[in-house]
Structure formats: structure tokens, C-alpha cells
Amino acid sequence: MSRVLVAMSGGVDSSVAAAMLVEEGHEVIGVTMKTFCYSEIPTHGKTCCGLDGIMDAKRVASSLGIAHYVFDVEEDFTRDVIDDFVSEYAQGRTPNPCVRCNSNTKFRDLLARGTALGCDRIATGHYVRMAHTGDEAALLRGLDDAKDQSYFLWGLPPEILPRLLFPLGDLTKGEVRERARSLELATAEKPESQEICFVPTGDYRDLLRKRLGSVHPALEPGQIVRSDGSVLGQHGGFAGFTVGQRRGLGGGFPEPMFVLAVRPDTKEVVVGTRDELFGASVAVRELNWLTTAPSPGDEVTVQLRYRAPAVSATVVDVGADLKLALGAAQPAITPGQSAVVFDGPRVLGGGRIA
Amino acid sequence: MSTVYLDHAATTPLREEVLAAMEPYLSAAFGNPSSSHRWGQEAAAALEDARAKLANAIGAGPSEVRFVRGGTESDNIALIGGARALVRADSAATPVVLVSAIEHSAVLEPAEWLHKRAEAEMRVIPVAADGTLDLHGVSADLAARPFLASVMWANNETGLLLPVDQVVPWAQKLGGIVHTDASQALGKVSIDAAESGVDLLTATGHKLGGPRGCGILYIRAGVGVEPLIFGGGQERSLRPGTEDVAGAVGLAEAIHLAVADLGVSSAWMTEMRDRLQARLVAQIPGLRVNCQDAQRAPHVLSLGIPKVMDGAAFLMALDLEGVAASGGSACHSGAMAGSHVIAALYGADDPLATVRLSVGRRTSEADVDRGADVVSAVWHRLQSDA
Numbered sequence: 001m002s003r004v005l006v007a008m009s010g011g012v013d014s015s016v017a018a019a020m021l022v023e024e025g026h027e028v029i030g031v032t033m034k035t036f037c038y039s040e041i042p043t044h045g046k047t048c049c050g051l052d053g054i055m056d057a058k059r060v061a062s063s064l065g066i067a068h069y070v071f072d073v074e075e076d077f078t079r080d081v082i083d084d085f086v087s088e089y090a091q092g093r094t095p096n097p098c099v100r101c102n103s104n105t106k107f108r109d110l111l112a113r114g115t116a117l118g119c120d121r122i123a124t125g126h127y128v129r130m131a132h133t134g135d136e137a138a139l140l141r142g143l144d145d146a147k148d149q150s151y152f153l154w155g156l157p158p159e160i161l162p163r164l165l166f167p168l169g170d171l172t173k174g175e176v177r178e179r180a181r182s183l184e185l186a187t188a189e190k191p192e193s194q195e196i197c198f199v200p201t202g203d204y205r206d207l208l209r210k211r212l213g214s215v216h217p218a219l220e221p222g223q224i225v226r227s228d229g230s231v232l233g234q235h236g237g238f239a240g241f242t243v244g245q246r247r248g249l250g251g252g253f254p255e256p257m258f259v260l261a262v263r264p265d266t267k268e269v270v271v272g273t274r275d276e277l278f279g280a281s282v283a284v285r286e287l288n289w290l291t292t293a294p295s296p297g298d299e300v301t302v303q304l305r306y307r308a309p310a311v312s313a314t315v316v317d318v319g320a321d322l323k324l325a326l327g328a329a330q331p332a333i334t335p336g337q338s339a340v341v342f343d344g345p346r347v348l349g350g351g352r353i354a
Numbered sequence: 355m356s357t358v359y360l361d362h363a364a365t366t367p368l369r370e371e372v373l374a375a376m377e378p379y380l381s382a383a384f385g386n387p388s389s390s391h392r393w394g395q396e397a398a399a400a401l402e403d404a405r406a407k408l409a410n411a412i413g414a415g416p417s418e419v420r421f422v423r424g425g426t427e428s429d430n431i432a433l434i435g436g437a438r439a440l441v442r443a444d445s446a447a448t449p450v451v452l453v454s455a456i457e458h459s460a461v462l463e464p465a466e467w468l469h470k471r472a473e474a475e476m477r478v479i480p481v482a483a484d485g486t487l488d489l490h491g492v493s494a495d496l497a498a499r500p501f502l503a504s505v506m507w508a509n510n511e512t513g514l515l516l517p518v519d520q521v522v523p524w525a526q527k528l529g530g531i532v533h534t535d536a537s538q539a540l541g542k543v544s545i546d547a548a549e550s551g552v553d554l555l556t557a558t559g560h561k562l563g564g565p566r567g568c569g570i571l572y573i574r575a576g577v578g579v580e581p582l583i584f585g586g587g588q589e590r591s592l593r594p595g596t597e598d599v600a601g602a603v604g605l606a607e608a609i610h611l612a613v614a615d616l617g618v619s620s621a622w623m624t625e626m627r628d629r630l631q632a633r634l635v636a637q638i639p640g641l642r643v644n645c646q647d648a649q650r651a652p653h654v655l656s657l658g659i660p661k662v663m664d665g666a667a668f669l670m671a672l673d674l675e676g677v678a679a680s681g682g683s684a685c686h687s688g689a690m691a692g693s694h695v696i697a698a699l700y701g702a703d704d705p706l707a708t709v710r711l712s713v714g715r716r717t718s719e720a721d722v723d724r725g726a727d728v729v730s731a732v733w734h735r736l737q738s739d740a
Contacts, residue, residue, distance in 0.1 A: 029674070069670045116667035116736060117674060 002120035003027040004165060007110055008061065008068070010053030013168060014125030015060040015187045016176045020167040021123055022064050029117060030061040030068040033106060035077040036198045059186045073109050080104040082198055086211045089204070090218040092262035093336025093352075094242040096152070096306075097196055103155025103288065111160050121165050128153060129169030130161070131346075137161035139290055139347040144172040151306045154340045154350030155288045208239050222267030224249060227260065232271065238262045241269050244277060244332025258332070278329040282313075282353060284322040284339040289349035293318055294341065300348065302326070303340045304333055310342050322351060357676040358721045358728070360630075362561075363510055363538060363654050363712035364680055368604075369563035375607040376565065379600035387597050388586065397599045404599075404606035408570065411606075411613040412557070413546030420571045420589045421602045425537040425558035428571040429460035431582055431592065432533045432554045433504060434467070437474045439578030440500035440531075449474045450501035450530075452492055454516060455481050455698035456509050461535055462694075465504070479505065483699045485514050485648040489524050501530035502554075507539035511695040511710055513654025514645040515543065522551040531577060537561055537569075541612030542620055542651045553577045557609065559601070563715075564608025568601035619715040623652040626713040626722050631655050633726035638733050642706055644699065653713050658696070658706030662736060665707030671736070672709075677728045680710050 061068035127142030180188035301310035312327035385393030469476035541562035560566035585594030642658035
């Protein structure tokens with residue numbers, strides 16, 4: 001048995017993950033990351049990253065008889081996650097802040113602090129699995145298709161993989177709740193958090209206005225155009241739009257219209273019919289590989305957004321960027337979202353859609 | 355695992371004598387001091403006995419002592435209520451609130467709040483690591499304006515004693531009033547409120563074996579302080595609300611005992627602090643003892659530890675080995691922020707990690723030796739990991 005550092009958000013998943021590690025006989029140390037300044041954001045009691053989350057995690061840790069600490073990562077989190085989130089929207093893209101946090105903040109900090117605290121292993125409550133063969137550690141999808149969170153973990157530093165534990169990878173959400181109830185954990189009935197932790201109101205545009213200032217081009221009116229340049233109307237700021245979005249375009253079209261692209265240079269939002277939304281290839285930048293990178297010609301699957309199925313693809317080119325030819329054209333391939341490359345259940349790596 | 359509590363500057367265990375003194379007022383003697391019946395009379399008598407005992411211990415008159423809910427509340431009332439009382443109907447001059455750079459946030463925050471609301475102008479008095487205050491630089495136009503200077507008696511993070519005895523004549527000459535937060539000093543160094551000449555003095559119980567949530571604001575007779583909350587007129591309307599009789603009794607007992615024991619306990623704490631310091635200096639090359647060459651309260655040992663990238667993780671590692679210590683002020687959530695005190699004394703880019711160890715009257719030689727060994731062992735382990 002080893003000394004394990006477990007990240008506890010104060011939600012039910014990481015509470016159960018900690019409890020399972022204790023049951024397995026590990027020496028468990030719980031930590032909660034303080035990611036942003038709570039005093040500026042009104043609490044709504046539903047996000048698991050807020051101060052209430054810290055207190056809930058402390059209660060659970062105390063009931064499990066384990067130590068609990070708070071890691072203040074506010075400075076790093078603001079720079080690497082919130083600033084990036086704002087900058088991506090300002091450039092007409094749609095970011096995955098949870099991916100950024102896992103890749104740049106959370107696991108790196110857990111590793112550094114875990115090492116300082118003499119922990120051999122790092123654990124979280126993500127629904128993913130690890131497979132160890134010889135020296136190689138592979139990150140696999142969680143068994144529960146409905147909860148699988150592998151999409152969010154492609155950016156992990158590969159050298160950290162051998163030290164990771166994901167106790168929930170073989171469980172369903174229902175089973176996790178059941179365990180939480182039978183252990184009478186304080187967080188057993190806590191609702192799922194859906195919002196981005198630093199946008200508790202659910203409206204990210206409030207955050208953009210606050211951080212960009214109201215005169216930023218991304219928040220100024222622009223034109224809604226078709227691909228041929230014809231103008232259909234006005235929008236209130238391109239930062240409010242994401243590829244595939246239908247809402248907020250105004251009505252009166254003969255057939256449903258979807259956002260096809262956001263053009264920050266001209267402040268245009270390009271719209272078109274559902275047919276126009278499909279693309280047969282994808283370019284991916286800012287790559288990270290958890291194992292050897294695939295080679296041109298390799299058959300892989302790729303997941304282009306959370307909760308979308310992985311689709312077959314062929315590697316066309318791989319280097320600083322990755323080009324994939326999709327087996328079947330996919331709708332709403334969105335710049336800024338993650339493209340995660342799989343071999344069966346195994347995460348090979350990923351990047352941001354260009 | 356044997357555990358060692360070396361965080362007495364954060365809080366202390368309740369003394370047995372204090373608990374015994376409080377017990378009747380937590381049970382049978384439950385009356386409201388404002389009630390006219392015998393239950394009320396009993397409670398009122400206990401409250402006033404406590405006030406007299408406490409006043410006597412700190413060199414104050416009973417009517418100069420107001421019971422409040424702890425040090426933070428006392429500081430807030432002193433700063434905000436004190437500044438507001440300086441506003442004169444016949445003068446447009448905005449009061450000046452001067453605070454030393456190393457005050458507790460319970461002083462800094464209300465001063466900033468007053469400044470932000472334009473109720474007062476905030477000025478920060480620079481402090482050197484030897485405790486010297488730069489009063490000259492902040493004195494401009496003070497003679498012509500009402501002002502309140504708040505300078506803590508002993509700093510909570512370093513134990514540094516500030517020259518309150520120099521601040522008082524300086525302020526008196528310029529016509530201002532002086533507040534001092536003596537939360538870390540009372541019971542550790544000799545304090546006589548009247549003799550010190552301060553106008554306002556904050557003290558709290560839980561730093562010296564008393565109950566938490568119980569403190570006082572000493573207000574020298576004739577000094578004005580506006581209340582911040584309003585109600586039934588208790589504590590001469592400065593801090594209304596039904597009194598915490600048990601808390602007041604416990605607080606008075608704790609302060610009385612701490613002052614009565616002062617000679618012995620402060621000599622013991624000095625001995626333990628110096629023993630801890632000597633062992634650590636010998637075991638950790640490059641260790642800095644913060645404010646080493648200055649007058650320090652006897653219980654605090656503040657260390658600047660070299661080659662530790664992450665002071666928070668260092669403290670967590672100490673806790674895992676059973677040693678309680680602290681860094682900068684711990685915030686509400688338990689996350690550790692960088693210390694404004696160390697930044698003020700040693701510069702914002704100080705490369706050393708701050709760890710505060712603080713001894714108590716019951717800290718033993720064995721505690722100190724084990725604490726030193728653990729701090730040293732954790733430091734050496736982190737060096738080999740790096």
C-alpha cells in the first residue's frame with residue numbers, strides 16, 4: 001500500500017474515490033484546489049469548486065479519518081485557465097477550460113505537491129481507467145459510457161501516467177452514489193455540477209465583459225452573413241457564438257440556420273444550413289501525446305466534443321500539428337474544442353481543433 | 355505518531371482554571387445581565403467582576419474596558435469607530451488613519467475600507483526588520499488634521515515588538531490618537547494600558563488560554579469611539595447585544611492568570627523559543643531567523659527557510675509528521691497566501707519560505723526537540739527530492 005494524494009473537489013465522485021482508496025488500505029491525503037477568488041463571485045451552492053466545496057471536502061476527509069489540505073492555485077489557474085478561456089472566446093474559438101485545467105494546472109500541481117508530501121500516487125475521481133503493461137501506463141475510457149471523462153485528460157504530462165489512480169473507472173455514476181450513501185458521506189446527495197466552476201451563473205459572457213471590458217471587438221455588434229457574403233442580420237458580439245449554435249441568430253429563415261464559423265477579424269458570424277455544417281477533415285494544434293504519436297496512414301478514432309461518439313479517422317499528417325481525414329463527415333467541428341485521438345478505449349493524445 | 359503543537363500564536367488550549375471559572379455561567383447561572391431579577395443580578399455581578407479583574411490586570415479602569423467578540427471585532431471598532439469619532443462637525447478635514455505595514459488584516463482591511471469610502475485617508479507606516487518605524491515620512495500635515503495611528507504591540511507572524519512607546523508621544527505632539535492591537539503581546543510582555551498612554555487597545559482571549567470569540571477594546575477615558583452596531587445599549591452602547599457572561603468571565607480569568615504568571619511563563623517561552631531556534635539554526639544551513647536582532651515577543655519563532663519552493667507544501671509535510679506550524683496568515687478556506695508582513699520586512703521578492711513556530715506555557719523541551727528534528731528532517735528530505 002502506498003501514500004496517495006487524492007484531489008477532492010467536495011463533490012460526490014472524488015469523495016467516493018477517496019473512500020475507496022482508504023478501504024483499500026492506502027495512506028490517503030485529501031487536497032482541494034482553491035482555483036479562483038470566491039469573494040468576487042456570488043455563491044449559488046451548486047458548483048463543486050467553490051468555498052462550499054472546500055468545506056464539504058474537509059467534512060468528508062474528516063469522516064474518513066484522513067488529512068486534508070487546500071492548495072491555493074489561484075494565480076496559476078487564472079493565468080492558465082481563465083485568461084486562456086477569455087482569450088479563446090475573444091479570438092472566436094470555443095475553449096474547454098476543464099481540459100486546460102487538467103493539462104496545465106491540476107495534475108502538475110498535484111504531482112509537485114504530492115512529491116513534496118512523499119506521495120507515490122496521485123488519484124482523482126475521474127471516470128477513466130489506467131492499464132499498466134510493463135513500464136507503460138495507458139489511459140483508458142471509463143467503463144460507464146454515460147460518465148466517461150477521458151475527453152478531458154488528453155493533455156496530461158505523459159510522465160505522470162504511471163503514478164495515477166482512478167478508483168471510479170470501473171463504476172457507473174449510480175454505483176458511485178450508492179457507495180456514497182452506504183458510507184454515509186456528507187456529499188452523497190450532492191447534485192452534479194454542470195457549469196464551468198468559475199462561471200457559476202452559467203453565462204460566460206458576464207465573465208468576458210468583466211475581463212475584456214465592454215468595448216472589446218468580441219463584444220461589439222457585427223454582421224451575420226452567409227458563406228457567400230450576403231448579410232442576414234446583426235449580432236451583439238461574436239463571443240456569444242459557437243460553431244453549431246442555432247440560438248441567438250434571429251428567426252425568419254426558410255430553413256434552420258446554424259453558426260458555421262466565427263470570423264474575429266471582421267466580427268462576422270457565418271451561418272448556413274445543417275448540410276453546410278459538416279466537415280470531412282480536421283486540423284489539430286497544440287498536440288500532446290500520452291504514448292508514441294501515430295503515423296500517417298494509421299487508422300484511429302477521434303472524439304471532437306464531450307459526449308460526442310468517437311468516429312473513425314485516418315492520420316494524414318502528424319508533426320507540430322495533426323491532420324485527420326474523417327471516415328464520415330461530422331457536424332460542427334469547432335475551433336478551440338479538443339480533438340481526442342483514441343485507439344479503441346485507449347487515449348493516444350489530442351490537441352485543440354484549429 | 356507523537357504530535358507536537360507549535361502554533362500557539364494561532365490559538366491556545368483553554369486553561370483548566372479558565373474552564374472552571376466559566377462553568378457556572380454555562381449552566382446554572384444563565385441569567386441575562388440586563389434582567390432586574392436575581393438571575394440577572396447574578397449575571398450582571400459576574401460580568402462586572404470580570405470587567406474589574408480584567409481592567410486591573412491590564413492597568414485600566416473598569417469603565418475603560420468593553421467586552422467584544424474577539425480581536426477582529428475589537429480592531430474593526432477601533433479603526434472605523436475611532437476614525438468616525440474624529441470627524442468634527444465644524445471641520446471639513448478628513449481624518450487620517452495610519453497603520454503600520456505589518457498590521458493584522460483586521461486592522462488593514464478596515465483602514466482600506468475607510469480609505470475607499472473616503473471616510474479617512476489611509477497611510478502606511480513603513481517598518482524595518484529591526485522594528486524601526488518610519489514616522490517621519492507619514493507625518494506631513496498631520497498637525498492640521500485629526501488622525502488615528504494603529505501600531506500593533508507584537509506582530510503575529512514574527513513576534514516583532516513595535517515601539518508603541520515612541521508612537522504615543524509622537525501622536526500626542528501632533529494631536530492624534532493611538533490604537534494598538536496587543537492580541538499577541540498581552541500575557542507575553544508587560545503591558546499597562548494607562549502607563550503606555552495608548553488611547554485604544556485590543557486584546558483577545560484565545561491567544562492566552564482563554565475562550566475564543568471573546569475580546570476587549572480598551573478605550574481610555576474621554577476618547578470617543580462610534581459604535582458599528584446598534585441595539586440594547588450593552589457595553590455602554592459600543593457593543594450592544596446580550597453579553598456572553600461565561601466568555602467574559604473566562605476572558606478575565608485567562609488574562610488575569612497570564613499577567614500574574616508573566617514573569618515565569620515568558621521566561622519559559624523565551625527559553626523554549628531560543629532552544630528551538632538554536633537547534634534549527636544548527637541543522638538547516640542558510641536558515642534566517644526573522645527579526646532576530648529586534649525585540650521579539652517570547653513565543654514566536656519566524657523562520658525564513660532556504661531552498662523551499664513551496665512553503666505551503668512544507669507546512670503540509672510538517673503536519674503529516676505531526677508538527678503543527680503555520681506560514682503566513684491562514685485564510686478562511688485554509689489556503690495559504692503570501693505574507694504581507696514578510697514582504698514589508700524583507701521585500702516582495704524574498705526567496706525564503708516562511709514558517710512560524712510558536713511555543714506556549716506548557717511546551718516542553720521534548721516538544722521543542724521533536725519539533726526541531728521534524729522541521730529539519732522534512733527540509734532535508736525536500737532537498738534530496740529536488
